[in-house]
Amino acid sequence: MSRTRETPEAMDNTAVPFVTALALYPILEALVSHLRPNDLVNLTTTCQVVNNQIRMREKQVKASLLTKTLCPGTGLQARLKRHCPCRTRGWHSYCGCGGEGYNVTSKPCISCGINTCDECRIHVSYQVYVEDPGLDGHRWWAGYVLNYLFPFAIYPPKGDDGAAWHLQPDMMQSHHDQGRLHLPLYMNGIADAEPISRILDTDLGKNDITPSGRTSRPFEGVYTAVLFKSLLANRKELVCRICFDGMYGAGLSLCSCTLRKRFLDRWTCVPCHLDESKKFDQEHRATRIYSKDGPWIDKIFCRCGDQIVPVGHYEVICRWCNGHVVHVEDDNADANPENVDKQEFTNNEDDEENAGSAPVNLPPDHMAFVNNKDETLSIYVNGSRISGERIGRSIVRDHLSRKGIELPCACCDCSSVACENHHHHQHSDDESEDVNVEASVDGEDVSDHGDDGHNNLEGLDFDDDRIGFDAEMEEDEE
Ligand SMILES: [Zn+2]
Ligand SMILES: [Zn+2]
Ligand SMILES: [Zn+2]
Ligand SMILES: [Zn+2]
Ligand SMILES: [Zn+2]
Ligand SMILES: [Zn+2]
Ligand SMILES: [Zn+2]
Known part of the structure; x- marks a missing residue:
């Protein structure tokens, strides 16, 4: 980039100071850093003299200026068109564009060269939502994988580094590409959450991305990594x-x-x-x-x-x-x-003291839903008690519905461009449609695991x- 350093003639300067000032690169650069690409184009098309001075017709100058403009926000718009927000109604969300003052860094896109903020660029996982207080006695976090439609549950990394995830919701920031990926929020399943760092660093020259969590019944670890397959x-x-x-x-x-x-x-x-x-x-x-x-x-x-x-x-x-x-x-x-x-697997975070009474004579592979003493949920299956973060959000919702607890509607009525692929029931004025009818039929808190959870994934x-x-x-x- 060649910089124009000559000081303009004093006469011209007094004549059209704004236009001549634009010829000074530091001034131009400073001005451009306060404009979005569209504003810059508008500025140059409204005035021929300005256009000449800024030299937007010259490819290289234009490209160089676009690396310095404010993020245009097109990435976020594209994300919002693809990510269905309906499952997280009422949650706190973190989303904004650096071009509109949202506090994130911006860098030129390696492909189009336009200055792009961190929210408008592609991430492997976007952590966008937090629910606090959350269902089943713990906080929930959720977000998306790349530009896929469905929100997933995401948990903090194991160990101490989870502290930033437990700040008050209004103090929190997104944790893109961090934490552990769980199941889609709508999926009735149980799984160990998958460390996202492991997904990010898998050597794809030698391996595919496979779950490190348990994949045999009743665990559905396969669905934590399924989106990467195609x-x-x-x-x-x-x-x-x-x-x-x-x-x-x-x-x-x-x-x-x-x-x-x-x-x-x-x-x-x-x-x-x-x-x-x-x-x-x-x-x-x-x-x-x-x-x-x-x-x-x-x-x-x-x-x-x-x-x-x-x-x-x-x-x-x-x-x-x-x-x-x-x-x-x-x-x-x-x-x-x-x-x-392999991960070290655990089935619970709580103390055994908290366990409700274990079911007797439970047939193999059948799941029994039992209330813990603190009113959270345990699932008994094949002699194990499973509780806490392993239990998919949708199971918790269904369980609470059966207990008669009213939850915010999770019907999809967004205008996501992929919505026709989305397996959901239509939004209706009758909110009782949200209750999973099949689950409430056997109401006895004991249900056959069956393949119910998989039906939801047909569109995936x-x-x-x-x-x-x-x-x-x-x-x-x-
Ligand atoms: Zn942006
Ligand atoms: Zn680009
Ligand atoms: Zn060939
Ligand atoms: Zn390669
Ligand atoms: Zn609804
Ligand atoms: Zn939706
Ligand atoms: Zn939909």
Whole structure:
């Protein structure tokens, strides 16, 4: 950036001081830092002289100025169009744009170059909400994964660093990309929360993202990591042996991508992230022929046009870094236990003294809902008592409803662009619709676990080759 340093003629200066002042780079820079990109454009289009002075027609000057403007807020707008807020009605929320004075840092987006605040850039997890006091005797936190629709429960990191999560709600700030990810708020399930740092730092050149929490009944750990499946699948290009050998000969590096490197170390505004993921999604789909009867793939093609024949005859290239992905569990991403650093699991935070009376003769895999002495919930299943943060929000809601406690409506009536994919009952004036009818039928506090919890996840993209939400949502735009 060449700086114009000459002092303007005194005569001109008195004639049009504002316009000549703009030619002084430090003044221009200071002015621009108080404008959003649109304001800058308006300023330059309203006055030809100003336009000449600011030199917005010159690509480089324009680009340089846009790295210094206030964040335009487009990332936050895109987020709000995609993230359904309906499950967290009445919670405290943390959200704002640095361009409107919200206290977050801004940096130029690595893709479009426009100065973008931390709230308008892509995060792997956005922690947006806190509920205090919360249901079931503990505080709840929630937020979103990337630009996916459903809110998830998020818990503070284990250990001392959770202190900032327990401040008074109005003193709190967002903890994006931190803490532990639990289940979607609407899901009837039990799971160990998954440390987000582990998700962020998984070496994707060698592993898929798998849960470290328990995944066998009654635990549904699989759903804490399920949203990453299509994202990670779309980044894998399958190439035939011949093409691979050619690439290898030309020098192929190993992929060592992580979500942290990809999404956090690259400061990317949400609109640029959406463009990018749309591109990967299109590239991915262009190599596949889908079955007419469902979301299954019939054929996969290599970049050379040859059909990829299964197992052992292809290699995987990472579309993010063009490196070689060496792991082999491509079709079996839910189970690679060797790579998982197992957590120490506990079933409760409270004292056994607090336990209500344990059910007798409970059949295997059946769950009994029992009130603890402090009125919180325990679930007895296969001889264990499970309570506290492991219990999904929706189970707690249903339990309280059965006890006759009225809760704020959680029907979805937002205008999220992905809402048609959202499995929810329609909002109605009759709030009693919120009560899970099936659950209240067996009212006896003992219910078969069944597969009820899974029904809610039908719309979720956990099949590798189902079309991701990113792509579908983009088509709704413009
Ligand atoms: Zn912003
Ligand atoms: Zn951008
Ligand atoms: Zn890679
Ligand atoms: Zn090929
Ligand atoms: Zn409702
Ligand atoms: Zn909604
Ligand atoms: Zn909806």
